[in-house]
Amino acid sequence: MSTALSKADARPKRVYRFGGGDADGNLGMRNELGGKGASMASMVQLGLPVPPGFTISTSACMDYFKQGGVISEDLKQEIRDALKETEKLMGRKFGDPKNPLLVSCRSGARQSMPGMMDTVLNVGLTSKTIKGLIQTTRNERFAYDSYRRLIMMYSDVVMEKAEGIEREEGQGIRDRLEQVMDARKKKRGAKSDTELTVTDLKELCAEFKTEVKSALKKEFPDDYDQQLWGAIGAVFKSWYGKRAVAYRRIEHIPDDWGTACTVQSMVFGNMGDDSATGVAFTRDPATGAGIFYGEVLFNAQGEDVVAGLRTPNPLNEESKTDQNRVLPSLQQEMPKVYQQLSDIRSTLEHDRHDMLDIEFTIESGKLWMVQYRVGKRTATAALNTALDMLNEGLIDEETVVLRLKPEQLTQLLYPILDPAAESKTKPIAQGLPAGPGGAVGQIVFTSADAIKWSKEGKSAILVREETSPEDIEGMRAAAGVLTARGGMTSHAALVTRGWGKCCIVGAGTLQISPTDKTLSVSGRTYIEGTWLSLNGTTGLVYAGQLPTISAKDNPRLLEFLRIVDKHRTMGVRANADTPKDAKNAVDFGAEGIGLYRTEHMFYGEGSDEPLFLLRKMIMSATEAERRHALDELEPYMKENIKGTLEVMNGRPVTIRLLDPPLHEFVPQSKIGLEKLASALHVDVDEVRRRGESLHENNPMMGHRGVRLCITYPEIPEAQMHAILDAASELIKEGKKVKIEIMIPVTSGAQELRVMKSIVDKASEDATKKHGFKVDYAYGTMIEVPRACMRAHDMAETAEFFSFGTNDLSQMGFGFSRDDIGGFLPDYLKQGILVNDPFQSIDKRGIGDLMKIAIERGRSRRPNLKIGVCGEHGGDPRSIEFFYSIGVQYVSCSPYRLPIARLAAAQAAIKAKRTSVED
């Protein structure tokens, strides 16, 4: 520890120095130093070469506000002292006209608030010090470019924003200066900034100063000291900037945390051929392979890398690609520096136990570490890195589980378009990424054609304006679905996501003509049979046949999921409605079926007889007619249920009795109506009339679910007979079955009692018929807000609750999911909603209703089983919340099961860690 630092220890600490091998702070002091200050301190403590500087603490920031926006003389003195140490370490002097030190002033809060606060670079550059900079860098252009950047940034951040001056959009000082520069570029015929000459930049700096004076009625300060205090004050003030305040509201960050301000020497990689700037990853961010991977630009600055004007050199042999193979690597050009960097890679990885992304500058042969953060990586890289680090002993199993974001798993589960091919192809349209993975096929415009082409062994892409329940069969048959209308919760999106089928919805630029069988976009027309490729993960649509990659059956993925399941305590079930879905669910790790929708089987593949019989039942005018139709339906119902129960082989299957409003099943087509009329022995007008009488103003809150079951008790009765016959036959065949009967859309206890007597009566019938009783649990969906209030009474009859979070969110918010398009974008933009509540559960409102329901339910029946079977059951953030309120299992579509498994495991680990820390 240097003498200077020891001396500093005696003071009341508000300024924390780092550099020269020692630091006042450390990684654990984020609260005081902010993220930036803490990471700089930690790098110094690891012995890494970091441009020296100091961090002014968050407490100093809050003092600044308490004192009315003034940097006290005490604090100024501390900063001057710290700056002197920095000067000493750098061998340059702040404000020195010969060898000036320039510094950056950066914000940094306890919790990352990316881009919400301000930064000022190149502080200390004046009409005097610029001369020294030109001399030491021998690069006049660079010096003037830095100068015009300082004027632009400083006048905007310090002189305008920090002074609370509000401008109309496009009228701020930055906008004005950009207009000045554009005028200059136009005059020069220059397309980019880099085409401006030294003279241009020199003149531009003068023009900038004039414009600043005219717009802000103040001179740009030509005084390094004044620049420093101004920049520090502005960084502090940006804590109360509009964006920062709005962000804190949303993220629930307290206002009294404050931001730290890190003042750090600027270093330059463009001081000659022994200078360079570069970025590197400690492992391959694409594959996770254990190579050191990166790029450098000699005699260049960071921004040149971004500008992409020069091809960067490879870091080493492993980083060589076709493009840069001819260029010498850093390893070849500066073997010593490379070795130093390679050691740093190892040091950092062993310290942080993760793959890191590092930035460095070499100034006149000296290596400086200017940044490091946890590296962004592909899902494959994340998976491989985590498992490798486990094997290397760097991390434990819990950390492995936490290393992949659940949503990342999606990338590993579906065949995808080959990214290499994609990067070379221009998309013809973009829509919303509704169903995951990639699909390649030939355009068809009707459901019938999709089925026909698929039967002929062709791969079809079903293109529709939007889909309706009548398209289901065609959607099943198609390789992918593309629609021009609809959002992430439209029919097409919900159905395909459930199947894990590639789907893009709401591609609004498409003009589809089903009659002409053409698809037009951007002036080009595509006919039936044209090849399309869809990327359902990004929403991009390509013309032609792109190659695909299968990422399934990855042994490392299976190994990862095995570890995940070891750490998971919450159950994971699937929403599945056919034996085929059930098989899929088991393959993806389902421990049961949490939602078997008795109406979905009617839309299955194969014969459309069941759907016809269902329609006949619905359009019956009398109970007798209805009972007759139900008798005809029963064999189909029994067969599907039996097949599903058999696949599940003793795992629990929650069977929901008829749920949707009947009008959903009314046929729209003339042929459909005629067929029904003939079966019912009435005329088409009568069938149409019956269909119309089922119309409702707000079907979501209409005659559906338990309400149907109560008004037409013969329907649940027939369903129960089918269920119990299926189970009885399996038991006779020596198979295992576990049934849970679930009543939908209940709002109170009395509905459950009435339904229980119907269910139990059917059970008595079945017991008489088969000579033994099939056990079943009896429970209810909780999807109506009133049910949450009445949960204690409902738990007297119900043995389990399964939250239908879709409907609970609809009714709780009073948001019809089909109709939110008119206001949801504004709600998200204005921060009224942080998320679409149908994607991620609204914890504070709908979540609170759930908490009340669970508390009340368990107060009456302590061993009440609680699950979730809404769409949120597959959403990681929602799963973490469900875990925290005592939900015992979630149920989601089979393709989201791995995601749910991972989210559930992470929730358990996080909860354990929190309870240890608390």
Added chain:
Amino acid sequence: MSTALSKADARPKRVYRFGGGDADGNLGMRNELGGKGASMASMVQLGLPVPPGFTISTSACMDYFKQGGVISEDLKQEIRDALKETEKLMGRKFGDPKNPLLVSCRSGARQSMPGMMDTVLNVGLTSKTIKGLIQTTRNERFAYDSYRRLIMMYSDVVMEKAEGIEREEGQGIRDRLEQVMDARKKKRGAKSDTELTVTDLKELCAEFKTEVKSALKKEFPDDYDQQLWGAIGAVFKSWYGKRAVAYRRIEHIPDDWGTACTVQSMVFGNMGDDSATGVAFTRDPATGAGIFYGEVLFNAQGEDVVAGLRTPNPLNEESKTDQNRVLPSLQQEMPKVYQQLSDIRSTLEHDRHDMLDIEFTIESGKLWMVQYRVGKRTATAALNTALDMLNEGLIDEETVVLRLKPEQLTQLLYPILDPAAESKTKPIAQGLPAGPGGAVGQIVFTSADAIKWSKEGKSAILVREETSPEDIEGMRAAAGVLTARGGMTSHAALVTRGWGKCCIVGAGTLQISPTDKTLSVSGRTYIEGTWLSLNGTTGLVYAGQLPTISAKDNPRLLEFLRIVDKHRTMGVRANADTPKDAKNAVDFGAEGIGLYRTEHMFYGEGSDEPLFLLRKMIMSATEAERRHALDELEPYMKENIKGTLEVMNGRPVTIRLLDPPLHEFVPQSKIGLEKLASALHVDVDEVRRRGESLHENNPMMGHRGVRLCITYPEIPEAQMHAILDAASELIKEGKKVKIEIMIPVTSGAQELRVMKSIVDKASEDATKKHGFKVDYAYGTMIEVPRACMRAHDMAETAEFFSFGTNDLSQMGFGFSRDDIGGFLPDYLKQGILVNDPFQSIDKRGIGDLMKIAIERGRSRRPNLKIGVCGEHGGDPRSIEFFYSIGVQYVSCSPYRLPIARLAAAQAAIKAKRTSVED
């Protein structure tokens, strides 16, 4: 006190005797004696002549069940002892073949459960004792008729139901015996039972016994003792009868209360000319006048009065009518008995402090009181009786307030059809009583005709299949509205109820043809211009012009309401949207406007320009177009608001910003579309397309309320400008204004913050314009379940909450009010719902959401003002609940204000009494 009763005192009491001037129990012992037993005891204690008997206690009933449905020997002995006392007092002996005592065995619980439990009459009649009865009554026909009634009742209640034998409907023993009797009547050509001869009845009794034996495999017991124990046991068992258990579920009566069984001597008014039976009211039940009013039948039984075969004699001079004036009164025939009865009238009224309905029997010149209860009365009678009794010093003011049911007031507020004329006219149809009072007018079939006829000074009845917002003007102009479709919450019902206009909806037998301008019902056709009379309080429709009675401006009503307001603590406001409504509201006692719907003014009387401009605004494609239309609308908005504020004269006016989904305002007619197209300079197809784009699947949960205000902030801005301009102008004119701005359909705090900034900005504009600031309170509707969960955060911005209980019930239950017709009848019938939750608030579910909202809201803002402005604000049962959870005011339609005032006063008095008792 008799020796016998003193002796009884020493026993552990399970049997309570009454009669002969003394009783073991009293009126306060309802819990032990049930209602029936307690009232008998109290009459005896008042010295009234009551047929002696005894009551077996509710504890004895519960013991009976504990002992497995057996009457213990101990209890039997107590009953035998009590029976002996009864025999002594009556001078007859139970089972005596010469002079037999017959008894009734009646149920009676702590709380009245009307008709839910069983009774057996004439117990003790056997093949032996019937001879004695014939001899003592000298009426063989009566004796055998009593006998066949005993067999019928006993076999049904004791031998079948109490044995738990369940039969298919129509297969019970009572049905079988009725078939036997019908066969006999057919054989005889007799139309009614009374045409059967003594011989018929004798043979019938024999046939009954045979049928009982054949159906129940048991003899009808020819043993008086066996009859007695059987009847007592059956009364006890009826406590667990199906109807009783279902009733207790609904009323939340505990199962362990049990029923008492009152065994009482039967007395007969048909023992000769010195016998009679009668009923009387202690005051006139029609007018409340202080006369003794009643009827008697000499030598007759109670059932003969019911049968209506003979015209009863008047009780006294005051009871004489045109029909019975020729008949001698009881006063004339038996002056002593009449005097005794007259004294009893006075004794009972002074004891019970209420108007009573009494039943008596005179057996051989001796008066017996067989029943008394609080008398049913008309609203007028209730009002006059209460005020008279206050003046007579019989009751205090609080009791006066409690004496009228709030709903009864309705009868006193509107002109009504003359009941005398109504009673002579046969209705042609019946619908639901949607709008109160009576209306007489000529049929019109279109809104335009209603307006035209009304302008010509004619009284029109608007007859429609159902009404839509486009009919509003015609509905206003018509004297009454009649529809064939729709329920109590249909458009027609809601609108007319708000206006206090007579309306009948859902008269399903009407066939309406607007093209032919005809109305057909029951084979008759009525053309335009035909006179109809509607009774909106009963739903009856009459052909022709019935006379009406105006009941308004009743000085006694005003006196009553003055007393009511003295005892009321909760505020009462009106829902009103125009100066005219406001005037009405003030006349009916409104202390403010709790709901001023800014969109309702567009449907007002007079010019349809505002509605056109509103449509133009809604169909605008750009913000500029919309702002232009809003500018045109502003003068209309300002004028209506100013007029309303002026009428309210400083009373608070809660103004709700735009609420309904926009598509509600889209014109349907071709002319309307064309006019709009021309104003917007686009073609009709474009207007139609814009209209269609506003269509929603579930508009109730769609783009409405605050959601509209946030996506089109120019709308609330314009509304605020109109409001504040109106207020500023009034203030300049020296008037008083008090404004509360209310945001509808909010689901969370952030919406309120965003809206607050729009509202405050408009206030700044107005302050600049007028030179002074208009104060306003800022608050929100609570009508979305999530808002109840987030109430604490919302209360940070909102100064008041006003519950929109209609929408809160819709979303809380997930019941669309427009679509409940399909299941609500079944829900009410099966006891799943006790009330229509849109008529009376669901306390346990929706009410609990309200409680949570109030608790959470006040936790953050203790002085948060809480009101209710949904339809429930005018429902007495709901008002009582609102009072109990801390609601400070209710707001309802002006015509329901007196009802709300009364309900609020009653809630305060009841709460005070409960807290004293607790």
